[in-house]
Amino acid sequence: MTYFRATDPFPLESADHTKLHEFYARLGQGTLATTKCAGCGTAAWPPRGFCPECGADTFDWVELSAEGTVHAFTVQETGLPAGFEGPRVFAIVKVDGHRVFSILVDADPVKLAVGQKVRLAPLRVADDPKGNARWLPAFRPA
Numbered sequence: 439m440t441y442f443r444a445t446d447p448f449p450l451e452s453a454d455h456t457k458l459h460e461f462y463a464r465l466g467q468g469t470l471a472t473t474k475c476a477g478c479g480t481a482a483w484p485p486r487g488f489c490p491e492c493g494a495d496t497f498d499w500v501e502l503s504a505e506g507t508v509h510a511f512t513v514q515e516t517g518l519p520a521g522f523e524g525p526r527v528f529a530i531v532k533v534d535g536h537r538v539f540s541i542l543v544d545a546d547p548v549k550l551a552v553g554q555k556v557r558l559a560p561l562r563v564a565d566d567p568k569g570n571a572r573w574l575p576a577f578r579p580a
């Protein structure tokens with residue numbers, strides 16, 4: 439199994455593997471969410487199991503907007519992991535003041551621009567070793 443894990447480019451998203459499982463479950467339902475500290479109320483990005491501001495380890499889930507703007511982007515044309523078709527566009531998308539590192543799908547690199555509006559489009563990737571669906575944050579031009 440070690441060999442397969444070494445070639446699996448996706449996170450293990452199940453509740454057995456991460457206390458942030460809820461993030462991926464909500465993403466699979468079409469919602470971008472993050473953690474909000476129950477101690478001081480700080481909303482973190484990326485979601486965190488503890489608060490870097492006050493050290494508390496209790497949190498609530500809050501929904502973020504499904505719309506954002508492109509803050510920066512880059513295009514990868516070669517060296518993509520197996521199963522990915524190029525060119526691949528990666529971007530930092532501003533969502534509710536957070537900077538979300540994400541994939542942009544259906545984005546023509548030539549027409550893409552900083553400041554462009556994008557909409558959440560969660561990307562289903564390869565199932566985990568137990569056959570559970572896995573999702574990554576992704577956006578597409580709005």
Ligand SMILES: [Zn+2]
Nearest residue numbers: 475478489492
């Ligand atoms: Zn806190």
